[in-house]
Amino acid sequence: MKYLQGVLFDWAGTTVDYGCMAPVGSFMDMFAEKGIQVSMEETRQPMGMAKIDHIRTMLEMPGIYSQLGNQKISEKDITEMNERFEQLLFKNLGDYADPVPGAVAAVEEIIDMDLKIGTTTGYTRDMMKIVQAGAAEKGYAPDIVITAEDVGAGRPFPWMAYAAAMKMGVYPMNRIVKVGDTVMDMKEGRNAGAWTVGLVYGSSEFGLTQTETEQLSEQDRLSRAAEVRERLIEAGAHHVLDTIAELPAYLKELDHQLSQQEVLV
Incomplete structure (x- = not known):
């Protein structure tokens, strides 16, 4: 990667807990x-x-x-x-710490791309001990986890993102891609000055379990997805993907575009 240096993930609804149900x-x-x-x-x-x-x-x-x-x-x-x-x-x-489909493979590929991984969350530190333990058992164990308790205020303030960037050793913030599933994630990313990407399926904004999502008619699923995509873009997303599995390919594309001409967020 020539331009991007790190990816900042949310937890529930993004990398674990499909639908952010907990x-x-x-x-x-x-x-x-x-x-x-x-x-x-x-x-x-x-x-x-x-x-x-x-x-x-x-x-x-x-x-x-x-x-x-x-x-x-x-x-x-x-x-x-x-x-x-x-x-x-x-x-x-x-019971809600399982990685979403495609998350473990996507993160492994992103690490292979020499990108640093950081995470922020709306959960407290004690909550994260439980979530991290459950996720680690299924193959997802990022080292950097920042909570609002660590910095004094949560989203939409950018402080968690800044703290994660410091631990990642990455600057300026436009070398980081923030990935999340909620309006607050998008605001956190934009307020921090990071490239900001939203996810549709499995998100809190979509609001359904994987089984419920699969039971939707194609028309209902696409209509609901379009509404989520619009909300995330209105909240500041630079781009919205259907699933986390699409993220590595998008990061490669974005890095290529940015490396051709440095663009500030």
């Missing part, structure tokens, strides 16, 4: 325990943020805020909600 049910169950009904769409909208920020964002949504009535939601309340969310998530998080 957090969704825990968020919805936690809100239900509080007597607040939330939709799948509302729950997925802030996906990619640090989880406590995810809760804050949901509480500000009109459909959720209207259910609060005159109830005051304090920072203490939010902290307690986040603690309950974590309790619910930890019960089954290890």
Whole structure:
């Protein structure tokens, strides 16, 4: 590779946990325990943020805020909600650590291309211990994992990306390709000044398990994919791929284009 030096991956919905299913049910169950009904769409909208920020964002949504009535939601309340969310998530998080189809092979090929690998996540450090262990058993074990706890704030701020770049030893940021599955991933990548690539199938934005995806009619699948692609582009993606398996070929193409004439993000 002549221009690109590293790839920065998200975790759930990008390299593991097809459909980013682990957090969704825990968020919805936690809100239900509080007597607040939330939709799948509302729950997925802030996906990619640090989880406590995810809760804050949901509480500000009109459909959720209207259910609060005159109830005051304090920072203490939010902290307690986040603690309950974590309790619910930890019960089954290890069941959602399998790499998505094609991820292990794609990452191995990218490493063979002499590109550094870094990762950022909306999960906490304790959550990542479980996810990393499960993923490593299936062949995916990146060395560099940055959480919001490591830098003070999660997405859409670029701090995790910067910290990962430092550990990767790569600069400037336009030598890195950020790959993710959510609107927040795209914003993180663009805010960091990295080339930013979105993924459709297996993403939180697509929002279905692999089995559910395969059961869709071709028309429904393509229509849903087009909507996801549009959202990711609107959020700042330079390019959107169907699956992670397409990433190595795209990186080679992008590197060739950029090496012909240096282009700043």
